[in-house]
Amino acid sequence: MTIDHDRRRPRDGQGSRPLIAHILYRLDVGGLENILVELVRGSVHHGFRHVVVCLADYDEAFRRRLPDGVPVHALHKPPGWGLGTQWRLYRLLCQLRPDVVHTSNLAALECQPVAALSGVPGRVHAEHGWDMADLDGTRWRYRWLRRALSPWVQRHVTVSRHLAEYLTERVRIPKRRVRHIYNGVDTKRYRAARRSSEEDSGQGGVLVIGTVGRLTAVKDQATLIRAFARLRERFSAKRGDLRLVVIGSGPEEQSLRALAAELDVADAVELTGNCTDVATRLAAFDVFALPSLAEGIPVTVLEAMASGLPVVASRVGGLPELVEEGVTGTLVPAGDPEQLCDGLAGYLQEPHRRSLEGAAGRRRAVEHFSVEAMVGAYESLYRELLAPPARSGSVARKG
Structure with missing residues (x-):
């Protein structure tokens, strides 16, 4: 043979x-x-x-x-x-x-x-x-x-x-x-949105925190909803200006809706289901959050970075290889709503960080993760x- x-x-x-x-x-x-x-x-x-x-x-x-x-x-x-x-x-x-x-x-x-x-x-x-x-x-x-x-x-x-x-x-x-x-990630498809100087200075009204991923236990969107509820309590004067958008579908969807209702934030939490145009939705976010319990190199974080968004994420798996602390975003312990709330609060208290860290994340995505x-x-x-x-x-x- x-x-x-x-x-x-x-x-x-x-x-x-x-x-x-x-x-x-x-x-x-x-x-x-x-x-x-x-x-x-x-x-x-x-x-x-x-x-x-x-x-x-x-x-x-x-x-x-x-x-x-x-x-x-x-x-x-x-x-x-x-x-x-x-x-x-x-x-x-x-x-x-x-x-x-x-x-x-x-x-x-x-x-x-x-x-x-x-x-x-x-x-x-x-x-x-x-x-x-x-x-x-x-x-x-x-x-x-x-x-x-x-x-x-x-x-x-x-x-x-x-x-x-x-x-x-x-x-x-x-x-x-x-x-x-x-x-x-396709850095041509995902591009930083042009925000007005009013928005960059934090005077633009609503702050949109967003996440993308399957609604499963390992992605732990429940911790993000709890952190968001704490954020609204902490900044009660701006309660009406804070919104959370959760893109994705999965087995945890009903429990997440129930949790949002239980914490009295259902009016400010949008669970969109799957989205065919994630790039457009990302362009409308101000901060991207990923509260996962375990991760490799999540594509959603790369898409958010390419879109010019600062990222608040769990310090697990490969996420520290993507998110540079204080440069492109913030890392927090997994499963801790209070510390996740602290991380998100920083972008409300210091709004200039959104554009600075978002731009740095965009550069990092283009240079290293194309x-x-x-x-x-x-x-x-x-x-x-x-x-x-x-x-x-x-x-x-x-x-």
Whole structure:
């Protein structure tokens, strides 16, 4: 049997561009999913083709954000290990014959052995962050699972230095197989709004505090609503000028509405549901808040920074890598409404900080977190994995 080592030639024989198969649990509104869309959009015209495989299913409206011609497959995985799903995935990969499989987060990591057994030559796994099941990465079972499946993975990608240290120091994956690639944002789509001098000086009336994210326990919007209620109590004279906008949907929506009513702030809290034009809504905010209990490199914070907003966020995960204390925003302990209230109050008491820190955040997003830099880093990684093996005669001797 002859083995073709020239991995630059697509395995499926379709054209000359390698095929990347992205595997994730579900394609729906979320940070990881936004990054996937941006990655596909950015590289689809630069030498790669893409296909998306959802272990569960997908949201049709979100699927339409992908470029035309990018297929999406759903395997309808039931809860649990799902051996039947793995068999369907094996058959699908044998049919698609991708050149690289790119899995995302722990739920898709178990697909790496299937990819290897189906003959996929390039295998990447990306870690985007943790959830309520393992807020700080301390659960032994999940560390063991990552370590056990790591031999099937050629490159582990982390979106933050925090996650890279977790993989190398606590999971004990060799550093040479861990690659750090920051998430990126379209800084042309998200731009700083032009605010009047009256607004910059704090005389412009309503102060809008906003957040974007799925309404789930790990995002902890409940702490933000409690902090907002304290803020209205503390600045009772300006009570009518303070508003909170929560963009997103999810299982916590009804409990958050009930909490706002219980704290007597329902008249000033707007829960919008999902939004198709987040950039426009961000342009109407004065301060962005993210009270999460755990995070990787959240896309919503990058979008807020690119929009010229100061960010008040929890000091968890990769957030300290984004928010520079006193320069682009404020970091506070997670789950503490009082300290979150203090952080927000600073932008009410010193309104000039909004424009100063917002402008600094915009510069930081443009310089370090562009979608172009992210796409370029992933493209380089794919090419590295698909490069033909070096011939022994061309390897230079060590002096």
